[in-house]
Amino acid sequence: MDTLLDVLHHRADHTPDRPAVTFLADGVQALGARTYRGLYDDARGLAAQLQDRVRPGDRVVLLYPPGLDFTRAFFATVLAGGIPVPAASPASARPERSLAQLNAIARDARPALVLTTEKTADHIAARFQQHLDPRLGTFAALPADGRADAAHYRRPDIKPDDLGLLQYTSGSTSAPKGVEVTHHNLLANIHLITKVIYDLDENDVGVTWLPHHHDMGLIEGILEAVVCGFPIYLLSPLTFLRDPRSWLRAIDAYKCTKTSTPNFGMALCVKRIPAEERAGFDLSTMRCVCIGAEPIRFDTLTRFADAFAPAGFRREALCPAFGLAEHTVGVCSSPIGEVPEQIFVDRQKLLYGTLALVDAAHPDAQSVVALGPIPDGVEAAIVDPDTCAPCPPDRVGEIWLKGASNARGYRNQPRESARTFQATTTDGRGPFMRTGDLGFLHEGQLFVGARIKDLIIIHGANYYPQDFEVAAEGAHPSLRVGCAAAFGVDGPGGDEVVLINEVERRSRDRRAAAEPPAEPPEQRSGSDRRQQEATPALWDAPGSLDADEAIAATRQAVENELGIPLKRVVLIRAGSLPKTTSGKVQRQKCRQLFLDRALDVVAEG
Secondary structure, three states: OOOHHHHHHHHHHHOOOOEEEEEEOOOOOEEEEEEHHHHHHHHHHHHHHHOOOOOOOOEEEEEOOOOHHHHHHHHHHHHHOOEEEEEOOOOOOOHHHHHHHHHHHHHHHOOOEEEEOHHHHHHHHHHHHHHOOHHHOOEEEOOOOOHHHHHHOOOOOOOOOOEEEEEEOOOOOOOOOEEEEEHHHHHHHHHHHHHHHOOOOOOOOEEEOOOOOOHHHHHHHHHHHHHHOOOEEEOOHHHHHHOOHHHHHHHHHOOOOEEEEOHHHHHHHHHHOOHHHHOOOOOOOOOEEEEOOOOOOHHHHHHHHHHOHHHOOOHHHEEEEEEOHHHOOEEEEOOOOOOOOEEEEEHHHHOOOEOOEOOOOOOOEEEEEOOOEOOOOEEEEEEOOOOOOEOOOOEOEEEEEEEOOOOOEEOOOHHHHHHHHOEOOOOOOOOEEEEEEEEEEEOOEEEEEEEHHHOEEEOOEEEOHHHHHHHHOOOOOOEEEEEEEEEEEEEOOEEEEEEEEEEOOOOOEHHHOOOOOOOOHHHOOHHHHHHHHHOOHHHHOOOOEOHHHHHHHHHHHHHHHHOOOEEEEEEEOOOOOOEOOOOOEOHHHHHHHHHOOOOOEEEEO
């Protein structure tokens, strides 16, 4: 099978009655489902209709709420010869983020069509029409069932090196870029994930709550299941965030063996599901929880494994992983069936790029999670990002990758594509893809630090922003966990550190308790007013925040852990921390908003 067209045709022929994709309301109740034959016939009929409007190679933006409609539209676009461009809908919970990305996609991709539901199209037209880039093109909705038109379908001449997906990066450190992923890249990476790393087959069962417009939710969720031929059960991310029990209910009800989550997903389960309820789930079928998309904390893995051991969960099912869109998605992972590992390194030496192992009791010990060996078919090099010289053993450098999963490049960015995807080391090896991530190899395993652009440099030492964020976590009960950002600003002696943190929704600065918001609700912008209406407790709660106490506690926690004073601590309103549509903190945007005095500040000091 050379293309996604071949894959879907093969599944329809060989496992026609097997469940393919099911969308769940609450973790158990199915709101829509397709067998492999049903999915193929439906997508083929919809593709027949699209072929009157889309030429091979045309970009088609897929703007869907969570549900089965996205999967139908994705495969219909592929079968029609178009290039699917998944995007987050402005009808989502945080419209300003998705609207900005959608307009960036419009300018870059110049789509021929936007596929969505009638309800979403009407909602966007009513609330956001004046804010949409006109290059976005025409909106269209597909019928509820396309199988009647399947006989009129004409298969296009699609080859393995043709584009199968235009996947926009998260935009965590810069404007989103369109990564050009070929059919060959997709199938090579899914083979790497499912066969080389995790040994999955059609006997597995998948569950995912990750957004379908994000590479982990799409490729490590929907597409890997279709390629392998096992059923995949989908949950809305909002359903999970409102009640993380829904994820575990689905695992239990459908005997799931493979799922994926960021670090915070496991932390949320531990925080929100009471101890007395945990044994009520059956998680004994779980073989693989792929953990990625953000820095992974070993203590989170341990807390989750311990919390849900009464439910039959085994810690060897935890698979911390590394991946990025430029490598299609997956790079490596802790092996399935093995307990994840951590090592302790000297934090002070790590600041200067040197790896020195220490005992856990060492005063400067820092835990780093192992993300598994580099799999067969992938070549990795640790390279000095400034000189492009290979780093000696046990040195920190930029992670460079070579293999069939490396995407073709960035759309409309030849210079950046050449720099990123055609890199060569000083000893002539290449071409590699530059990840932009710092890391090191130790005893055959990969360890990842931070994005290079997010580094904070103090007196020549490299500090990772998450070190400050983690150090501040839990400093005060009024501060939201996982909703902080640290960054450097220019000072007399180099970078000085600013840390911003969201406050809990029912917290409010006592110093302003008797005052109304600085701007009355009716005068706030539309998106801000909607956010306020959705969370009135922020302004109206009887509870209060002692801002001076929270700021002092944050400063003390960071100085105790890292020995670095914070220039400024800024407490901001719940839900206002800039993040990408996939949930990654946009530290560079946070920095710019701080400099522009444009953060939604509750208190600072």
